Amino acid sequence: MEYEAVIGLEVHVQLNTESKMFTRVAYNYGAPSNSLTNPVVMGLPGTLPVMNKGAIEKTIIVGLMFNCEIAKISKWDRKNYFYPDMPKNYQISQYDQPLCIGGEVEIELPGSSRNIMGLHRNVKLTRIHLEEDTGKSTHHALDSTLDFNRSGAPLIEIVSEPDMHSAEEAFAYLTALRTNLMCVDISDCDMEKGQMRCDVNISVREVGATELGAKVELKNLNTISGVRNGIEFEIERQIKALKNNEKIVQETRLWNAERGLTAAMRSKEEAHDYRYFPDPDLMPVKIEKETIERLRSHLPEIPFDKQRRFLADYDLPFTITSVICPDKRLSEFFEEAVALYNKPKPIANLIANDLLRELSAAGTEGTLPLSECKIGPKHIASLARMVDEGLISKQVAQDIFIDIFSTGDEPEKVVEERGLKQSSNTAELEDICREIIDDNPKPVQEFKAGKENAINALKGQVMKATRGKANPKIVDEILRKLMIK
Amino acid sequence: MSDLFYKTAVELSSLLIKGEVSSCDLTQAVIDRTRAVEPKVKAFLSYDEEDALKQAKNSDEHIARGESRGLLEGIPVGIKDIIAVNGERLSCASKILEKFNSPYDATAAINLKNAGAVLWGRLNMDEFAMGSSTENSAYQVTSNPWDLERIPGGSSGGSAASVAAGEAILAIGSDTGGSIRQPASLCGVVGLKPTYGLISRYGLVAYASSLDQIGPFARTVEDVAIFLQAIASHDRLDSTSIKTEIPDYRSALEQADRPWKLGVPSEYFSDGLDNEVRVAIENAIKFFAINGCEIVDVSLPHTDLAIPVYYIIATAEASSNLARYDGIRYSHRSDKAVDSIDLYFKSRAEGFGEEVKRRIILGTYVLSSGYYDAYYLKAQKVRTLIRQDFMKSFEKVDALLTPTSPTVAFKIGKCSEDPLAMYLSDIYTISVNLAGLPGISVPCGFNSDKMPIGLQIIGKPYCEADILAIAHKFERSHKFYSEHPKL
Numbered sequence: 001m002e003y004e005a006v007i008g009l010e011v012h013v014q015l016n017t018e019s020k021m022f023t024r025v026a027y028n029y030g031a032p033s034n035s036l037t038n039p040v041v042m043g044l045p046g047t048l049p050v051m052n053k054g055a056i057e058k059t060i061i062v063g064l065m066f067n068c069e070i071a072k073i074s075k076w077d078r079k080n081y082f083y084p085d086m087p088k089n090y091q092i093s094q095y096d097q098p099l100c101i102g103g104e105v106e107i108e109l110p111g112s113s114r115n116i117m118g119l120h121r122n123v124k125l126t127r128i129h130l131e132e133d134t135g136k137s138t139h140h141a142l143d144s145t146l147d148f149n150r151s152g153a154p155l156i157e158i159v160s161e162p163d164m165h166s167a168e169e170a171f172a173y174l175t176a177l178r179t180n181l182m183c184v185d186i187s188d189c190d191m192e193k194g195q196m197r198c199d200v201n202i203s204v205r206e207v208g209a210t211e212l213g214a215k216v217e218l219k220n221l222n223t224i225s226g227v228r229n230g231i232e233f234e235i236e237r238q239i240k241a242l243k244n245n246e247k248i249v250q251e252t253r254l255w256n257a258e259r260g261l262t263a264a265m266r267s268k269e270e271a272h273d274y275r276y277f278p279d280p281d282l283m284p285v286k287i288e289k290e291t292i293e294r295l296r297s298h299l300p301e302i303p304f305d306k307q308r309r310f311l312a313d314y315d316l317p318f319t320i321t322s323v324i325c326p327d328k329r330l331s332e333f334f335e336e337a338v339a340l341y342n343k344p345k346p347i348a349n350l351i352a353n354d355l356l357r358e359l360s361a362a363g364t365e366g367t368l369p370l371s372e373c374k375i376g377p378k379h380i381a382s383l384a385r386m387v388d389e390g391l392i393s394k395q396v397a398q399d400i401f402i403d404i405f406s407t408g409d410e411p412e413k414v415v416e417e418r419g420l421k422q423s424s425n426t427a428e429l430e431d432i433c434r435e436i437i438d439d440n441p442k443p444v445q446e447f448k449a450g451k452e453n454a455i456n457a458l459k460g461q462v463m464k465a466t467r468g469k470a471n472p473k474i475v476d477e478i479l480r481k482l483m484i485k
Numbered sequence: 486m487s488d489l490f491y492k493t494a495v496e497l498s499s500l501l502i503k504g505e506v507s508s509c510d511l512t513q514a515v516i517d518r519t520r521a522v523e524p525k526v527k528a529f530l531s532y533d534e535e536d537a538l539k540q541a542k543n544s545d546e547h548i549a550r551g552e553s554r555g556l557l558e559g560i561p562v563g564i565k566d567i568i569a570v571n572g573e574r575l576s577c578a579s580k581i582l583e584k585f586n587s588p589y590d591a592t593a594a595i596n597l598k599n600a601g602a603v604l605w606g607r608l609n610m611d612e613f614a615m616g617s618s619t620e621n622s623a624y625q626v627t628s629n630p631w632d633l634e635r636i637p638g639g640s641s642g643g644s645a646a647s648v649a650a651g652e653a654i655l656a657i658g659s660d661t662g663g664s665i666r667q668p669a670s671l672c673g674v675v676g677l678k679p680t681y682g683l684i685s686r687y688g689l690v691a692y693a694s695s696l697d698q699i700g701p702f703a704r705t706v707e708d709v710a711i712f713l714q715a716i717a718s719h720d721r722l723d724s725t726s727i728k729t730e731i732p733d734y735r736s737a738l739e740q741a742d743r744p745w746k747l748g749v750p751s752e753y754f755s756d757g758l759d760n761e762v763r764v765a766i767e768n769a770i771k772f773f774a775i776n777g778c779e780i781v782d783v784s785l786p787h788t789d790l791a792i793p794v795y796y797i798i799a800t801a802e803a804s805s806n807l808a809r810y811d812g813i814r815y816s817h818r819s820d821k822a823v824d825s826i827d828l829y830f831k832s833r834a835e836g837f838g839e840e841v842k843r844r845i846i847l848g849t850y851v852l853s854s855g856y857y858d859a860y861y862l863k864a865q866k867v868r869t870l871i872r873q874d875f876m877k878s879f880e881k882v883d884a885l886l887t888p889t890s891p892t893v894a895f896k897i898g899k900c901s902e903d904p905l906a907m908y909l910s911d912i913y914t915i916s917v918n919l920a921g922l923p924g925i926s927v928p929c930g931f932n933s934d935k936m937p938i939g940l941q942i943i944g945k946p947y948c949e950a951d952i953l954a955i956a957h958k959f960e961r962s963h964k965f966y967s968e969h970p971k972l
Contacts, residue, residue, distance in 0.1 A: 042815075050721065050724050089808035281694050
């Protein structure tokens with residue numbers, strides 16, 4: 001008996017608007033508790049919501065990016081339920097006329113190895129809508145505390161169809177969501193800061209069956225890897241249960257990351273009747289075609305399209321594009337450098353290897369943002385040009401990279417100051433090569449016998465003798481010339 | 486020469502500017518009157534004499550500098566305890582907000598302050614504006630100044646009574662199904678509910694969001710006109726606030742002698758209308774007929790659906806609006822709760838009165854899964870039909886004349902055992918809220934017990950100027966404002 005999993009994800013993403021969804025109070029993570037509030041946020045008697053236009057535009061942008069149909073008319077509904085972190089005990093959300101309908105997200109599965117791009121497929125979306133966030137409760141031994149800083153922040157809810165079948169696909173989907181949303185700059189999607197939250201619906205059925213099995217909702221998946229691990233565990237649990245002829249209970253289960261398992265929520269999960277009705281304090285939203293076209297015209301290139309273009313136009317391998325393309329600013333940096341010096345491959349290598357390494361090391365929490373980096377595309381372009389023109393060796397370029405990164409000095413200046421110019425002085429190099437050949441009969445013999453690699457030992461010696469300044473290409477030529485004689 | 490506290494705001498404004506009286510004197514007169522008659526009327530939940538006099542002094546200083554901010558400068562205005570004033574209680578006559586002070590001003594309150602008015606006291610009302618007699622207040626019952634054993638009407642009973650008794654020159658109230666017009670009628674004063682959206686609801690504690698409006702009480706139509714001028718404005722903080730040109734309401738009174746076409750809806754003159762009230766209204770209609778107006782018979786066929794439609798929509802919205810009173814942040818928190826769910830149950834059970842609980846339960850029911858379509862959705866559709874009735878009649882007439890209330894004020898306690906009977910007393914006012922139209926009640930006589938009777942004039946959307954002019958025309962010839970209750 002073969003089983004398959006059917007998985008749908010509900011992802012909430014906090015929009016990085018300047019103010020909250022229904023009132024002009026700033027929102028930012030980490031402020032002192034209950035400092036980002038006002039009468040509207042706290043649901044004081046007599047207060048009223050006023051819709052944040054910027055949040056609506058950002059939602060439309062997301063919808064356009066995922067090929068959703070943008071509603072001509074959209075409205076706000078009240079979702080009524082009681083919970084201490086809900087100031088009004090209803091959440092302003094969208095029920096039957098969401099801003100975006102349908103759509104799809106292109107995902108990339110892992111390839112057979114790191115160097116190989118995996119399969120791409122599209123995960124279908126059901127809808128995307130906008131709503132306000134709740135406050136945050138923290139539970140202690142004897143009581144719970146409430147922080148309303150987050151209350152009222154704008155959230156988009158992206159609901160996928162039950163269109164995924166493995167933890168891997170779910171992971172790829174979340175990654176794709178993050179990459180795309182960061183590319184249009186509407187959120188930093190940091191799960192640790194609660195900017196992106198994920199609930200998963202999983203059911204399991206026999207392969208070939210058309211009906212869905214009992215659906216389990218998984219919550220408390222607080223990291224992207226938690227999502228993958230939680231799904232993997234849950235699929236296994238459900239399959240094991242079915243193989244044991246047990247019924248799957250339709251319930252909500254919480255992922256316990258420390259113990260690596262899901263457990264049913266202790267309180268009895270009754271189906272909520274949210275008593276949705278149109279919010280009488282807010283007007284329906286009419287979205288004009290001109291607005292949609294204006295927003296569409298400002299859509300950036302989506303990362304997978306960029307990945308395809310970089311392969312086609314620059315012939316860059318997957319190992320490079322998979323690193324550069326998901327990052328909009330890094331991609332722009334790359335293309336600016338190429339515009340200055342048209343050698344995409346070496347430039348891409350410098351960026352993907354050296355630049356990223358330094359950025360990662362320099363950051364205080366995570367990677368240093370490119371905007372704070374002291375070097376720009378012209379530094380990279382210069383380095384690539386100098387290597388390409390034989391002015392310096394690749395080794396030297398690598399060596400001075402770290403210094404240039406920390407000082408921001410121009411590479412030409414550094415090379416000049418330290419006298420690092422590569423020697424292409426054929427006469428000088430010939431002398432040194434002769435010497436090395438004389439001193440190393442064995443590798444010479446091996447080379448003449450047909451072992452190509454043997455030349456590397458000789459080359460290495462020459463590079464050592466010239467303290468790395470010899471032009472390796474020329475050294476290679478000279479050595480071969482001398483040995484053939 | 487009437488007492489200072491019975492003069493009109495227009496008269497007083499003139500006296501203040503001329504320096505013949507000071508706002509401090511006027512305010513003191515109002516304070517003294519209040520202290521004298523409050524034991525009988527009980528219109529106020531609280532008042533702060535010192536604070537009122539401080540405001541009055543400030544007004545006097547403005548006037549002395551030649552910087553009067555308008556006709557309301559220095560005039561004491563009573564505030565229904567449902568409108569937020571920074572630093573003041575905001576109990577909505579409920580125990581659940583007994584200890585709550587508002588940290589912000591309603592837009593209407595800001596407008597009043599900017600006009601230089603003296604905000605005076607917190608007026609009694611039916612709890613959360615749910616009621617038609619002010620008997621649902623959790624604190625006290627207000628008496629009708631014309632007969633202390635009768636109700637003043639509701640839910641703005643304190644506002645109407647205070648103006649009738651001279652305890653305030655003007656008062657502000659709110660109207661969801663008639664809560665300004667009906668008490669105005671029962672207390673012999675003028676009360677106006679504006680077109681939905683004309684006055685900002687920001688700072689008005691919500692009962693039924695799509696029906697609530699703030700509105701003015703005064704003893705004359707002209708006073709209502711200048712009061713309305715000060716508080717009608719578009720407000721960015723209220724998404725249901727309309728952007729429209731606000732006319733000069735006081736100048737509009739000069740239109741009184743236009744040849745108005747006035748409609749009389751047949752459905753408003755059936756059984757249930759007290760005979761003496763009927764006679765007074767018919768006399769009023771005759772007055773217009775013989776004074777240059779054309780009386781047209783009209784029909785509003787969906788009238789008898791108004792009450793069920795109202796009680797479905799209003800209670801549904803209320804059940805959601807009142808969910809925030811949960812004992813967690815600022816409302817009454819029970820100390821008997823054993824866990825968080827119990828905290829909700831006990832706090833709300835202890836804090837809310839019977840009628841509020843009744844309406845929350847009803848509202849929750851009509852929104853619940855399986856019933857939404859049959860009740861809430863259906864009611865909203867019928868609401869459109871009710872509005873269409875009015876708009877059709879407005880193709881033929883400029884305004885409608887109706888009784889405000891089917892009876893005069895009844896005895897305290899008479900209706901409180903029968904909520905349904907109480908609901909039916911709103912029959913003439915409720916449709917006006919459902920249709921979002923402006924309506925004014927102006928005194929048009931007394932019955933044989935010397936209880937006031939009110940005439941309601943219903944206007945087209947944003948035509949407050951018309952109904953004010955028509956009301957002014959009537960008032961000018963009848964002068965019921967010169968009669969005062971014997972207290």
